[in-house]
Amino acid sequence: MNITFIVGTLTIGGIETYISRLSKYLSKNTNITILLLSKKNSPELLKSIKNFATIYYLHDYYTNNILKKINISYLSLIAEIDYKELLNDIGKIDYIHAVDSTCSMVGLELSSINRNIKLTIGTYHSKEYTWSSKFYFRNIEKSLFLSLPKENIINANDEINIYYKNIFKQSFERCPIVPTGIDLDLYKNNIPNYKSNKIISVGRLVNFKTYNKHIINMIDDINQQLNSNYEYHIYGDGPEINYLKEIAAKQKSKIIFHGTIQYDLLTKVFLDTYIFVGNGTSVVEASAAGIPSLIGIESEEETFSYGLFSDIRILSFNKKGLNIPIYSLEEEILKILKLNESEYSIISRKSREKALEFSIEETSIKFKHTLKNSKLFMFTYNKFRYKLSLIIWLIFNRISFIKEKSNRYL
Numbered sequence: 121m122n123i124t125f126i127v128g129t130l131t132i133g134g135i136e137t138y139i140s141r142l143s144k145y146l147s148k149n150t151n152i153t154i155l156l157l158s159k160k161n162s163p164e165l166l167k168s169i170k171n172f173a174t175i176y177y178l179h180d181y182y183t184n185n186i187l188k189k190i191n192i193s194y195l196s197l198i199a200e201i202d203y204k205e206l207l208n209d210i211g212k213i214d215y216i217h218a219v220d221s222t223c224s225m226v227g228l229e230l231s232s233i234n235r236n237i238k239l240t241i242g243t244y245h246s247k248e249y250t251w252s253s254k255f256y257f258r259n260i261e262k263s264l265f266l267s268l269p270k271e272n273i274i275n276a277n278d279e280i281n282i283y284y285k286n287i288f289k290q291s292f293e294r295c296p297i298v299p300t301g302i303d304l305d306l307y308k309n310n311i312p313n314y315k316s317n318k319i320i321s322v323g324r325l326v327n328f329k330t331y332n333k334h335i336i337n338m339i340d341d342i343n344q345q346l347n348s349n350y351e352y353h354i355y356g357d358g359p360e361i362n363y364l365k366e367i368a369a370k371q372k373s374k375i376i377f378h379g380t381i382q383y384d385l386l387t388k389v390f391l392d393t394y395i396f397v398g399n400g401t402s403v404v405e406a407s408a409a410g411i412p413s414l415i416g417i418e419s420e421e422e423t424f425s426y427g428l429f430s431d432i433r434i435l436s437f438n439k440k441g442l443n444i445p446i447y448s449l450e451e452e453i454l455k456i457l458k459l460n461e462s463e464y465s466i467i468s469r470k471s472r473e474k475a476l477e478f479s480i481e482e483t484s485i486k487f488k489h490t491l492k493n494s495k496l497f498m499f500t501y502n503k504f505r506y507k508l509s510l511i512i513w514l515i516f517n518r519i520s521f522i523k524e525k526s527n528r529y530l
Contacts, residue, residue, distance in 0.1 A: 122151045122214045123491065124230075126223040128193045130154075130161040130169065132356075132380050133324050134400040135219050135244045138300050140169045140383075145484035147172035153210050157193040157222065164382045174210075178226065181206045194514060196226055197257075198507050203229050213237050215491045217274075220248050221261045228264060228499060238494045240272045241265070244300070246280055246418075246439045250287050251528040256509035260501045269495040270294035274487070277435035279442060296490040299435050301483025302404050304475060306387055310409035312468050314461050316394040317350050319453070321416075322381065322402040325358030328529045331397055331416025331449065332364055334423045338450045339373040346457060349374070355381040355389065359526070395456050397449075399438040401478075403429050408475035410468040412456050414449065419530050425449040428456075430470040435477070 123146065125139050143152045152173040159177055169175070182188045183200040207213070207230060216231060218224040218241045231237040243249060249265040252258065265273070266288060273295045275281055281292040319339070321332060332354060339352050351374040354364070361377065368375040381389065386405060390396075396406035396413040406413045407429050415426040415437050424446045426437055436442055459467070517525040 121149075121488070121491070122153075122212045124153045124155055124210060124213050124216050125173075126155045126157070126216060126218045126227050128156070128220065128222065129158045130156060130166050132162050132165060132383055134300070134402065136162075136165065137383050138244075138302075138401055139219065140165060141301060141303050141480045142484055142487060143169060143173045144171075144303075145480055146488065150488070151212075153213075155206075155210075155226070157196040157226065158191045160191050162380070162382065164384060168384070176206065176210060178206070193222055194510065197222060197510055201229075203233055206230070207234060215240060215494065217242060217491070219244055221265075224264060225261065232498075235496065235498075238272065238491070238496055239268070240274055240491060240494050241268065242274045242298075243276070243280055243284075245529060246283060247529045250284070251524075253513065253524050255513045256502075257506050257513060258509075260506055263501070264499055266290065267497065267499050269497055271296065271490075272494045272497070274298050274490055276300050279434060279436035279439065283439065296486070296493070297435070298486045298490055299478050299483055300401050300404070301480035302401055302408060302475070302478050303480050304408050307390065307405065307409040307475075310387060310390050312390070312410045312412075312464075313392050313394065314464050316392050317348070318393050319350055319352045320355070320389065320393045320396050320406070320411075321352075321398045322355040322386065322389070322396075322406075323398055323400060325354070325356050325360040325364060326529070327360055327526065328419045329360075329399070329416065330418075330420055331399070331425070332360070333367060334416075334449055335397060335453075336364060336368050336371060336375055338423065338453075339375065340371050342450065342453060342457070343373050345454065348457070350394075350457065351376065353378060353389075355379075395453065397425075397453070403437070404475050404478045407471035408478075410472050412459075412464070412467045412471060414452050414456070416449075417446070423449045425452050427452055428467065428471075430467060430474040432474075 154173050155176045157178050178196045179188050181202045187199045216227040216239045218227040224241045227239045231239040275295045284292045353376050355378045357380045390409040396411045399416045403413045413429045417440050418438050419440050427447045516522045
């Protein structure tokens, strides 16, 4: 089996680290190639993934040498690209797996040239294929998504299938479910530090991850109530970092922005963490390390949480509006900070047990089975109109005439 993953970048993020883990386990009996739309990357992650996958950069196949110097993923949908040369260099491809809308359009081009390639996509952000625009390019991306055989759309949980059914008025029951897996072995020797005074979050600092600002705004009150000196440590970078630093400067408590962290250093961070707050795979990884982990709800402007990750009984835990109880984020943090050591150990054990549901070994088996059941299909569109529409949309967003690019996941 020959699989090509199409990914925007190899920076540290939930999707990127998951594809890295998945590639590692699949490479034991599968030929893996990764096509990147940008040369932005984490040197450590790139070095690691080169041990079990062959990397290709779409930039290298631009026919315009000037554009090769610009690291913008959207250029891959605008520039003229020698896809035939790319296919020739990669060699045999049985399956392409695209991680977002942009990557799916590149995957479509490759599978249109070689009709034997099966294109699959993963819905790693629930709103990736639901946000709307009047621009032609976006209508085409959504049309591609809806035209795919449902067997070719890989979702992380049943709740996404229900969400899409309500949005698109179509059945998504045939979409395979493959939970986002983590490497549990990395954290099996981690022992949480009950005496730590650190609240930790890890992830891209983007506007829909509202829990970062909530914790910053409430940490002074938490410390005042407990007469303590708990610190909030944020690992990650992104467009919201300056805004978050501004509100952090108004607080008395210690709030530290560490920037992007090397993925292999997460285990060391977790050794000195009392409580974790976040969403996505970082919650699973913190739980695998035995750390009580609270779920930050995406795009939630109120200070709510779904509570402890170890307590939920469904695979979905990020999206706003799930049919599960919500709690005050501050009250949940206070409740955990007040635990005695024995109570803390019980939650730590339950956290590890919950993380077992997301084993990368099980995920890789399900993923491979899903690819084998995917189907061939065809899709055509007006490429010139698509590119022109995208260029105008990017310009309009750049000059702030519209803000669809920055607000599309809200």
